[in-house]
Amino acid sequence: MTTIVIGGGVVGLSLAYGLLKQGKDVIVLDGEDDDFRASRGNFGLIWIQGKGANAPHYAMWSRRSASVWEGFAKDLFAETGVDVAYQNAGGIDYFTDEDELETQVQSLTKLRGDLGGDYPFEILDHVGLKARVPEIGPKVIGGIYSLMDGHVNPLYLMRALSIAVRQAGGQVKTGARVVDVDAQDRDFTAILADGTKITGDALVLAAGLGATDLSKSLGFAAPIRPQQGQILITEKLPFFLKYPSGTLRQVNEGGVQIGASKAEVGFDDDEDIATSAILAQHAIDIFPHLENVKLVRSWAALRIMSPDGLPIYQRSPRALGASFVTCHSGITLAAAHACLMPDWLLERNNAPDVSAFSESRFHV
Ligand SMILES: Cc1cc2nc3c(=O)[nH]c(=O)nc-3n(C[C@H](O)[C@H](O)[C@H](O)COP(=O)(O)OP(=O)(O)OC[C@H]3O[C@@H](n4cnc5c(N)ncnc54)[C@H](O)[C@@H]3O)c2cc1C
Incomplete structure (x- = not known):
């Protein structure tokens, strides 16, 4: 039977790609050209430093994704011939204000402590930074370098994923706005705007800002x-x-x-x-x-x-086999979504523990 993925942005396609690699049949239903599409308008960073300053589990999850990004990019290249321009030389945040630099250093130092010391970053003064990046101007007082950061071309990533999903046997249906979902345990019917019905035994709601309209029928709060x-x-x-x-x-x-x-x-x-x-x-x-x-x-x-800026990974309380996935760092987390999250979607014992990212945290 088929897993229906609603949403063909970077989140839906990464999950679909990962599920196909696990041998699942997948159909991705993606909306209209005039939908909001963060995946086509983002900055392309795989950014770790500072992320999860007050949520070490999010810092760790982001870093785990970064650690599998290189293999993910290589697989996409081998399978599609599309080089997503993955670069992992590290990243530097530049500062023109002493107080802002100090505040960020304190925040990263605390996070490093929370994570048991394994959180590499280097504070550079103007001279040290200029040695590394000679083009900086006199207003730059310093920077923070971290080897954890990287970047990609997000449009190439989208191209690679959409080729890879199709090549692996997945279907990607565009212009396929889902207007309703009939959800029973492991039995889903997605109803498209033109009346077409698509059935499957599992469903992933990954429709970005479009998820709100469909969330209620699946029992998600989707506070985005x-x-x-x-x-x-x-x-x-x-x-x-x-x-x-x-x-x-x-x-x-x-x-x-x-x-x-x-x-x-x-x-x-x-x-x-x-x-x-x-x-x-x-x-x-x-x-x-x-x-x-x-x-x-x-x-x-x-x-x-989301209200706290962290991802939401939630299984439906109403229908077994339905999940909701959303995040505001879908490029950084694309590798985790493709390589690690399928085990969670498939409810396997070796799945990553993402329970801290469930919607229950918003009801406390
Ligand atoms: C300015 C900006 C900068 C960013 N910079 C970064 C960055 O540097 N690094 C990083 O990691 N992240 C960054 N992000 C975040 C990243 O772009 C998003 O996390 C990611 O694109 C979200 O992907 P998505 O697939 O959830 O949503 P989207 O890309 O919005 O895709 C949702 C898809 O769902 C479809 N859809 C909606 N409703 C329906 C429906 N009813 N039926 C069928 N399909 C539907 C839409 O057509 C759309 O294609 C940035 C975002 C922005 C806006």
């Missing part, structure tokens, strides 16, 4: 909200930026990506000039030579945020 992020990209430049940061990275094609802002503006994915100006100024403060380059594109996309 949109959070807007805006991103700028420059013309292609000679390569100078080996290390991505949380706000700046040079993509494999040469453009420098700048972002991403954070704004609570509901379901609004229009970019605005004021935010673009702040992002551009930040980039120039770090790398003054960017003042003279052209911006070629900007966009806004919506993150899928």
